[in-house]
Amino acid sequence: MVTLINTPNPVKLKHPKKHDHYGFRDFFTFDPDKGTIVDWNEGQNLLTTEDFIIGLVEGLQEEVGDAAAATMYVIGCEWGQKDAFFFEKWFEKEFDRNMRQANLLFLLETWWWPFTSQGWGRWEVDMGDRKQGFMFINIFDSAVARTLGDVGKPVCFLYAGLFAGFFTELVRKQLSCIEIQCYSMGETYCKFLVGGQDRIDAAAFWMNEGANARDIEKRLRTGELLR
Amino acid sequence: MLSQLKRLSLEVDGRYASDAELQFMTDYVKSFNLRLQTYQKLQEIESSLLQQAYAKMRSLDPMLFVHGKEEYSHKWKADTSRTLRYVAVAVLINDPDTLRERLLLWFQTILHAFGMEQTANVTYQVLQEVIKQDLTPPQASLVCPILELVRRSLGPTSP
Structure with missing residues (x-):
């Protein structure tokens, strides 16, 4: 996690105060157009092997x-x-x-x-x-x-x-x-x-x-x- | 169901699925009407279920809602209502794996932080008892195993 980025998480937009958001699909937002993976706290993530x-x-x-x-x-x-x-x-x-x-x-x-x-x-x-x-x-x-x-x-x-x-x-x-x-x-x-x-x-x-x-x-x- | 579909789509990559691999879909379709009825029933009786469980737990041990100097009745109702809604969805789509991944793994650490595992243990035990009075046996047979999964996940790890 290195930088902050502004990609809205659709679940967060709908339920901004949801605390149980650590499932894979809730926590990460994948944007194929921008090539970014942004987490609930707006940190940009990288996948590594x-x-x-x-x-x-x-x-x-x-x-x-x-x-x-x-x-x-x-x-x-x-x-x-x-x-x-x-x-x-x-x-x-x-x-x-x-x-x-x-x-x-x-x-x-x-x-x-x-x-x-x-x-x-x-x-x-x-x-x-x-x-x-x-x-x-x-x-x-x-x-x-x-x-x-x-x-x-x-x-x-x-x-x-x-x-x-x-x-x-x-x-x-x-x-x-x-x-x-x-x-x-x-x-x-x-x-x-x-x-x-x-x-x-x-x-x-x-x-x-x-x-x-x-x-x-x-x-x-x-x-x-x-x- | 969603977890099973995801697994199936990965496993049958580049080939056709066998009849045995597709069996869970047939089973799901057969059980769908019952699942939907159960889901709707849970929605209808949620508030009465919570009240019955709360009253029964208070009569068993009022201290179940107290930890340190804090009184947790209000928080208990909100938490149990949220968990029941997850349980209802898990029944509808037959997907306890997603329930575990989206709620239970996180929630068990939070309940542990507040020392509320014993309350959770009793809550999901009592809910299994009171729910049987409001649901038909086939409906209860869908819900109770999920409530038991919740009890085992959120209750104390050692006896």
Whole structure:
């Protein structure tokens, strides 16, 4: 999703306040004359194949080597930050209220639904540890991991960056994110930890030492951090 | 029906469909009158259905409409009425897949966000009970499986 475009969605024209609009035919408007695919929030969408994702990941790897992961993460961060502003506008327009007045879990589900419709996978947010300053997000069917298959290491740096960028803007506090379990490691779904840099550094260190997602969750919940 | 037609048009690309592949259309045509009657009946009794279900649920547990400090009766009526209309269309066009894609997948995440899964579970259980009093058995046999799909989709995921 890159630019905004003015193509009226016929369903939206008729039912502008319809919230249940995430089915394929409701959410996207295809204009064969203009060659555009515009979504409910007037973002222009591009269809890409799995080859595009492979090209992006391998092309970056070839250009910048080991920095490819960090580059994808930074791209994700910028995307998440920009999307937070975009979301704030369309949320207010759709629900006639500021996003900060909304139920938090409802707000997050509403933020992620366009991503689900666009094929980025379904998610589940675990905010049980929010008061301790961290949270977990599960992604089912990550577009990146599904494309790359079982490569034995985490690959969803773009998602990690997206969550870091979005949540940083949402809570107005610098947050980071790390993928602690990935479909590309042979797991059934991807798991991300969002929190302050100290916790993300600790999780990265434990992962290097061979800890799995469950170990990391346990250590964080007991308040363990790197000395 | 629409989902089945779409699948059929993809599967028979470049060839003729077999009799077995066309069977669902024959079945649909045979069931159409009953579907249409059921759809019209649902439209006619919607408000009474909602009232009966609401009264029955309140007598079971008034707290079903309360979450935290909020009272959700009004919201419940609007949500249940919208869902019933989707159910009616799913009955008319025999298309539970579209119901799932257009409403249920989204709505289950929203109900989860507000902690209302148990209310949804009871709602679509009670609706199956009260609807049987107003519909003929053949009509109820079209509607109840769809209401059960709604209950399983919107209710709690673990017992």
